[in-house]
Every structure is written in C-alpha cells, then in structure tokens.
Amino acid sequence: MLTGDQYLQSLRDGRRVFVNGHAVPDVTAEPLLRGPALAAALGYDRHYRPGDDVHGPYFFIPTSVDELRESQERQLHWDFPTISTSASLLMVLTAASRMRAQHPEYAERALAYFEDSKRRDIRIVQGITDAKGNRALSPGKQDDPDLYVRIVDRSADGVVIRGAKMHISSAAVSHDVMVMPTKRMKPGEEDWSIAAAVPLNAPGVRVINASFAPRPDLDPDFYPYSSRHVMTEGLIVFDDVFVPNERVFLAGELEHSATFVHSLGLWERLGSVGSYVRLADTLVGLAQLVAEANGLQKIPHIKDKIAEMITYATLIRAAFEAAMSHATFTPEGWASPDELFTNAAKYHAAAEFSTMVRNLHDIAGGSVLTAPSLRDLQNPETAADLRKYMRTMEGVDADYRMRLFHTIRDFTADSYGGWKHVTVIQAGGGLYAQKVVVTAHFDMENAKALARETAGISASGEVLSGLERLGPHGYDPSGAV
Structure with a gap:
C-alpha cells in the first residue's frame, strides 16, 4: 500500500494538466488542485497498513448483503478518488461477469487489471461522457468523428484511441481513467465501442480542469465546507493514445458496448x-x-x-x-x-x-x-x-x-x-x-395482472362474470354478490 507522501510523489509523473489558462507542472503544488490531492493523500494515510500482502478496503468485493451494506457505509468516510476507484473496479468485475460467456479473454483481462490495481494501490476515475457534438446525430454521422472516443488504429499489441471524455471528477489527481462507451453502439459504430484503462500520464493524454476551490486569499470561515472539500472536474483529451492489449476490455464488440x-x-x-x-x-x-x-x-x-x-x-x-x-x-x-x-x-x-x-x-x-x-x-x-x-x-x-x-x-x-x-x-x-x-426492471406483468383483476378482465381480454370476478378477498370488485 502507498502512504500519503508516496501517493503525492506518484502524481509527479509527467502528466499534462491545465487549469485556469496555464499548464500545471506539479498538481500537488497548484493552489487550485492541491486541495483534492491532499485530501486523497490523507485517505492513503488513513488506510495505510505495512506489508506486501495487504490492501485497502476499496479493493473489497462484497459477497453478501451484510458485506455490501458495510462497504457502502465505509464509503461515506472516503475521499472522492477512493470512492471512484471502488466503483470503477466493481464495475470492471460486474462487466467481466456479464461478458465471460462470450468473451472470456476480456473477462480475464478485467480480473487481471483488478489485481494489478490492488497491487499498485492506484486511484481510478471513470471516463464515460463523450463530447457528443450534435446530440441529434450518432457517432458515425458527426462532422468530426472524434466527438466520441474511438479506435483509430489497431495492431497486434493494442489499439490507438482518439477523442475526449468530459466531467471527469478528480482526473488530475488519479492514476488511471477507465474509458468506456457512453451508450449502446449500433452496427457500423464498432470503432466507438472501446473500453480500456488508460494511465493519466500516457503520451497523448491531456487534462483540462475546472476547479471550484475558493481563492487561497479568502477567509476559510467564509467557505467552511468547500475549503475542506474541494472537487476538480477534468476534460480528458486522448490525442492518438496507444493502449496495450492487457488494458483493453472491449474493442468493437457491439453486443457489449453498453455493458x-x-x-x-x-x-x-x-x-x-x-x-x-x-x-x-x-x-x-x-x-x-x-x-x-x-x-x-x-x-x-x-x-x-x-x-x-x-x-x-x-x-x-x-x-x-x-x-x-x-x-x-x-x-x-x-x-x-x-x-x-x-x-x-x-x-x-x-x-x-x-x-x-x-x-x-x-x-x-x-x-x-x-x-x-x-x-x-x-x-x-x-x-x-x-x-x-x-x-x-x-x-x-x-x-x-x-x-x-x-x-x-x-x-x-x-x-x-x-x-x-x-x-x-x-x-x-x-x-x-x-x-x-x-x-x-419494474414488474409490469404483475401490475397489468392487478389492473385486469380490478377491471374484471381475463388475461386474454375477456370480461369475467360470476365467481370468476371474485377477488382474493372473496367479493366481486364491482360490488355484486
């Protein structure tokens, strides 16, 4: 497991980050980004335990209702990058389970990524929302095909992706972004069916941030909450980014584009x-x-x-x-x-x-x-x-x-x-x-059955009469004996 200081050092990895009109050489020193980094560092220290075979509770897989409830209770006391990491990895496992029958190779990659993330004690954010361009048009009909993240090249070793993901909370202070299709893709949109884990410091990745941190010269008493709980939002650009196969979990399979x-x-x-x-x-x-x-x-x-x-x-x-x-x-x-x-x-x-x-x-x-x-x-x-x-x-x-x-x-x-x-x-x-x-997921058939019973109509649409109209309480809903 990493300590808080080790986590802060890990963010000095050459990533390209921008905020408020300027480049950020060190996110741990930038006033508009330092708050989220320090909050995550405190989380690292809070969870830290020495040893080579230990890991944080955010890498926990619940196997019962009680464990599910306990894991959600713990999240209430975590920093956002840690919460995002837990959700991202549970998502990877859920997707792996749903894909295993058709694409066991992707399921195995997902499980291997989970174990590697746990070993390295990294933080992961979710890259869901594309720029989308003209919302009335599908990805392949945009005037710029990059408005949805897509595969622009394939090789035996991996894929190259291009595009952008928006509204990525804590991107500047995390290690990986989990890229995934923003919706179900249709035939002809195979290149936009891409799911992969991309390091934030990978060549071709840029993070352009919005920050809601109060200005450092203002009184923290005037911002009693946000001075302690700061969030950054990143627009992540993928400028022909190479992703090796072991980090690719979907590469054109339309049937799982929404998984x-x-x-x-x-x-x-x-x-x-x-x-x-x-x-x-x-x-x-x-x-x-x-x-x-x-x-x-x-x-x-x-x-x-x-x-x-x-x-x-x-x-x-x-x-x-x-x-x-x-x-x-x-x-x-x-x-x-x-x-x-x-x-x-x-x-x-x-x-x-x-x-x-x-x-x-x-x-x-x-x-x-x-x-x-x-x-x-x-x-x-x-x-x-x-x-x-x-x-x-x-x-x-x-x-x-x-x-x-x-x-x-x-x-x-x-x-x-x-x-x-x-x-x-x-x-x-x-x-x-x-x-x-x-x-x-609503049980519509049950609701329709109850409605037909109330109306005195059979499943085939016939009007019931006599004893057939007797409801579960032994009386005719119409009031007749």
Missing part, C-alpha cells in the same frame, strides 16, 4: 444514493438549526417544510436499504445492488433536491447571501454592530448564527453549492437514465 456503462451506473448510483442519505440528513439538520436560531421552529409552515425534508431523507434511506437488501449475485458469488431500488432512489434524490434546497433557503432567509464575513466580527470598528444586530436570543450570538448562514451559502448557494446542485442531477446519468432502468 460497462450499465455496470458502472449500477455501482455509481448506489454510491451516490448512499452519499445522498447523508446529504439529505444534513439539509434537514441545517434547516432545523437555522429555524431554531431564528426562533421560528414552532411556526406551522416552517415545521411543514422541515417535515417535507424529513420525508425526502427517509425515502432515500428506505430505497437505499432496499437496494442492498434485495441484492443479486453473479455466478462468481459477488453481490450487486438491486437495479430497480437503486435507480428509483437516485431518481427521487435528484428530482426533489432542488425543492429541498428551496425549503432550506426559505427557512433560513436572506442572510444566507448577505451575512458579513466573520472577519468583520473581529474588526473593532464593526464587531459591536454585528454582535448587536446578528444575534437573536440568549444562546444564539452573532458568531453562531453567521456561521450557520455561511455554511448554508457555501453548501448550497455558492460555487460549491452550484456544483453540487448540478452533479446531484447529472452524476450517474441524468434523470431520464434512471427512468429507463426503473422501467426496464
């Missing part, structure tokens, strides 16, 4: 839902604290908004638990969360998130945006004014109340809050993607 993204969607959405359980509870806690600080906790409409937020949080938790309790198992004995409950939970969490944030802002009031800096509370010329006018009652002084406002703003209404607002919807695929999976 990887579906497998990843399952694990990424489960992890997202687990984090949304905590996120929803946090929103409820902030709403209750600020209501109490403002003296409004007993006002009916405030109580009603908080009750709505509690219901939202509870339904996410219930579906999250159901996804694990109804786990399925691969032929290898690996546990996988239930697709119906996982996707329903993800959809509900994302679809209603804006409403919950609206409730929080409505409860908190305008000071979420207008509360002065805590530095003004230390300034002799302004401190007395703020202590007088920002307090509300005994036990709620200006410092406490202003910290609540700044936390709510930073968490939900500033740069980080805006990033969170979009990613809750888009991470793991947009809302429509969850609807597609939920529809595919």
Whole structure:
C-alpha cells in the first residue's frame, strides 16, 4: 500500500494538466488542485497498513448483503478518488461477469487489471461522457468523428484511441481513467465501442480542469465546507493514445458496448444514493438549526417544510436499504445492488433536491447571501454592530448564527453549492437514465395482472362474470354478490 507522501510523489509523473489558462507542472503544488490531492493523500494515510500482502478496503468485493451494506457505509468516510476507484473496479468485475460467456479473454483481462490495481494501490476515475457534438446525430454521422472516443488504429499489441471524455471528477489527481462507451453502439459504430484503462500520464493524454476551490486569499470561515472539500472536474483529451492489449476490455464488440456503462451506473448510483442519505440528513439538520436560531421552529409552515425534508431523507434511506437488501449475485458469488431500488432512489434524490434546497433557503432567509464575513466580527470598528444586530436570543450570538448562514451559502448557494446542485442531477446519468432502468426492471406483468383483476378482465381480454370476478378477498370488485 502507498502512504500519503508516496501517493503525492506518484502524481509527479509527467502528466499534462491545465487549469485556469496555464499548464500545471506539479498538481500537488497548484493552489487550485492541491486541495483534492491532499485530501486523497490523507485517505492513503488513513488506510495505510505495512506489508506486501495487504490492501485497502476499496479493493473489497462484497459477497453478501451484510458485506455490501458495510462497504457502502465505509464509503461515506472516503475521499472522492477512493470512492471512484471502488466503483470503477466493481464495475470492471460486474462487466467481466456479464461478458465471460462470450468473451472470456476480456473477462480475464478485467480480473487481471483488478489485481494489478490492488497491487499498485492506484486511484481510478471513470471516463464515460463523450463530447457528443450534435446530440441529434450518432457517432458515425458527426462532422468530426472524434466527438466520441474511438479506435483509430489497431495492431497486434493494442489499439490507438482518439477523442475526449468530459466531467471527469478528480482526473488530475488519479492514476488511471477507465474509458468506456457512453451508450449502446449500433452496427457500423464498432470503432466507438472501446473500453480500456488508460494511465493519466500516457503520451497523448491531456487534462483540462475546472476547479471550484475558493481563492487561497479568502477567509476559510467564509467557505467552511468547500475549503475542506474541494472537487476538480477534468476534460480528458486522448490525442492518438496507444493502449496495450492487457488494458483493453472491449474493442468493437457491439453486443457489449453498453455493458460497462450499465455496470458502472449500477455501482455509481448506489454510491451516490448512499452519499445522498447523508446529504439529505444534513439539509434537514441545517434547516432545523437555522429555524431554531431564528426562533421560528414552532411556526406551522416552517415545521411543514422541515417535515417535507424529513420525508425526502427517509425515502432515500428506505430505497437505499432496499437496494442492498434485495441484492443479486453473479455466478462468481459477488453481490450487486438491486437495479430497480437503486435507480428509483437516485431518481427521487435528484428530482426533489432542488425543492429541498428551496425549503432550506426559505427557512433560513436572506442572510444566507448577505451575512458579513466573520472577519468583520473581529474588526473593532464593526464587531459591536454585528454582535448587536446578528444575534437573536440568549444562546444564539452573532458568531453562531453567521456561521450557520455561511455554511448554508457555501453548501448550497455558492460555487460549491452550484456544483453540487448540478452533479446531484447529472452524476450517474441524468434523470431520464434512471427512468429507463426503473422501467426496464419494474414488474409490469404483475401490475397489468392487478389492473385486469380490478377491471374484471381475463388475461386474454375477456370480461369475467360470476365467481370468476371474485377477488382474493372473496367479493366481486364491482360490488355484486
């Protein structure tokens, strides 16, 4: 296993990284990227154990419902590159299981990659979303064929790929990117059916970053959350990148072009839902604290908004638990969360998130945006004014109340809050993607049978009469004896 210092050193590997208009020679020293690197380094140190035959819990394969639940609980305390690594590798294993019968060579490569990643203790991010160009056109009909990552050359040793992947969280501070098709490809689109693990420092790879880190000269009290939890988003360019065969898991096989993204969607959405359980509870806690600080906790409409937020949080938790309790198992004995409950939970969490944030802002009031800096509370010329006018009652002084406002703003209404607002919807695929999976896994035949029973119609469409109309409770649903 690597220590935090060894991990930071491993990032000084010649990778080509850019942010805010300039090249970054060392991501561990760049102010806009250093935060995520240090957070991941702390994760390395937290998990580190000496020895040649040990590995971190993020390389764990659950084989029971209890192990699945325990692994998801552990993720709540991990840095993002570690979470991404766990999801990426579980995705690789799930895809390997689904491909084994038709393509055993790919399945074996995937398993070998899992073991090699565990041995090297690396961090892996997922490369899913292509640039896409004109969304109305398929990959092969774009005016530039590189708008979806594709194979541009093949040899006995491997393939050469070209294109770009977008929205890659923590790309700048990870070791490999797991490239996969963003959707099911059609006949004629074999070159776009590519899945492979690519090192971030491979020749031809460039990472162009967006960062939501606060400027280093600003007061961390003004950014109480994002100053400690910083995310970077990378656009990864593959400029004729050679990928050796042992890192290629799909190279033109259309029947499995969607296997990887579906497998990843399952694990990424489960992890997202687990984090949304905590996120929803946090929103409820902030709403209750600020209501109490403002003296409004007993006002009916405030109580009603908080009750709505509690219901939202509870339904996410219930579906999250159901996804694990109804786990399925691969032929290898690996546990996988239930697709119906996982996707329903993800959809509900994302679809209603804006409403919950609206409730929080409505409860908190305008000071979420207008509360002065805590530095003004230390300034002799302004401190007395703020202590007088920002307090509300005994036990709620200006410092406490202003910290609540700044936390709510930073968490939900500033740069980080805006990033969170979009990613809750888009991470793991947009809302429509969850609807597609939920529809595919819903027991529609049972629902139709119940509807026919209610209507007194047989499976063949005939109208039932007499005893045939008696329902399971021994009475005619129409009311007739």
